[in-house]
Amino acid sequence: MLPYFREHFGNPSSNSHAYGWEAEAAVRQAREILAEAIAATPEEIVFTSGATEANNLAIKGVAEAYFQKGRHIITLATEHNAVIDPSEYLRSLGFEVTFLPVQIDGLIDLEKLEQAFRPDTILVSVMAANNEIGVLQPLAEIGKMCRDRQVLFHTDAAQAIGKIPLDVQAMQIDLMSLTAHKVHGPKGIGALYVRRRNPRVQLAPQLHGGGQERGMRSGTLYTPQIVGFGQAVAIALAERETEAKRQIQLRDRLWQKLSQLDGVYLNGHPSQRLPGNLNISVEGVDGTALHLGLQPVVAVSSGAACSSAKTAPSHVLLALGRLEKLAYASIRFGIGRFNTTEEIDRVAEHVVATISSLRRQKQLSAIGDR
Structure with missing residues (x-):
């Protein structure tokens, strides 16, 4: 990226x-x-400021372009807020949105999806990999169901790019949101894949101006960020298979150590999840105290990183059926390409010690109250 900051200003x-x-x-x-x-063509890539803008462009852009065909959208209760909030906004304008529940493991119930389709359904939006619990949705099956009904299929693949195989042709995906910083690229740059044929997807632009990106997203392209995005994805793809195996080993090692404690529960499907994701709920501790106790040593959150300052429990964990108290006392671990076995062991030791200490304090407090 550096030459495009310092020398090449075109x-x-x-x-x-x-x-x-x-x-x-x-x-x-x-x-x-x-x-x-993602098995697309270069002309189908539209650069944005990140996955949030890409999601907004996909959902609002389809709604505005296809509203005469229908005003019904289907999505999941566990989606990122960058999908839920635009959907709620469209609902305020008169669109109808079905927020499908998920199964206890976080996976979509395909039968419920089939039942949710209506003659006026224009879009289904289901994220490829959940940002909190790492669950991988069956994209190819969803894509086929949408294509059979001539309904557009959008997926938020911000967490998935460079980590799992993605093929917009085989999976019959019409729109896909991407971002750079989930693969160690720069923050503030993303992209939206927009299918050009079979079918050709129409989008109403949400930013108007110079007509860049085939008129779908006006604004001067941020060359250094785009260069960084490309290089980060290239590195991630080159290392994907070996890195996935390494991260799975680290994740399983961490879970094996934490699961030795009673009252520690895994959130999401045990194997159909991102290699580096581990999300747990802890019984018998206060959520705030748990996170304060972990902060000096471990950088973790209870939900989405972009909303970790919120005091509300994770909507994703509530959708899985977790009680509020357990949803509050949850930890999301994100293991990346720079983490080591030594760090995993140190984190596990600290987490176990913190949980044990908080439980002892709670027991002593209960005794003192008698």
Whole structure:
């Protein structure tokens, strides 16, 4: 990224001079990397400021472009707020949104999805990998159900890109939201895949101006961020298989150590989940005290990282059927490519000690109250 901050200041949309050509070539290369990563074409990649904007563009853009065909949207109760909130906004405008419940393991119930389709359904939005519990949804099955009914299928794949195989053709995905920082890329850059044929997806732009990105997302492209996005995805793809095996070993090692405690529960499907995700709920401790006790040593959250300052329990865990008290006392561990076995062991030791200490304090407090 550094040369595009320091030396190459061209605007990739300026095609009348060498500075613009230089920047455009760098953007094109990143576009090709992203397209290859999901079996798309470069022309189908629309750059955004992140997955939140990509989700908004997909959901609102489809709603505005297809409202004469129908005004019904289907999504999951466990989606990221960047899908739930735009859906709620559309509901305030007169659209109807079905928020499907999930099974106790976090997976979609395909029978319930089948029953939810209506003649006026225009979009189904189901995330590829849940940001809190890491559950991997059956994208190919959902894609087939949508295609059979001529309903567009959008997936938020922010957590999935570079970690699991993604193929928009085989999975029959029409729109896919991506972001860079989940694969150690720069923050503030994302993309939306928009299918160009079979079917050609129409989108109403949410930003108007210079007409960049085939008119779907106006604004000068952020060349250094786009370059960083492409390189991060290229590295992630090159290391995906070996890194996934390593992260699964670390995740299972952490769970094996934590599960030795009574009253510690795994949230989400035990195996159909992201390699580096572990989400647990802990019985018999106060959620706030638990997180305060972990903070000096471990950087974890109870829910989505972007909403970890909120005091409300995770809507994802509540949707799984967890009681509020358990949802509060939950920990989401995200294991990345730089974590080591030594760190896993140190974290496990600290978490076990913190839980044990809090439980002892609670017992002593209960005795003192008698």
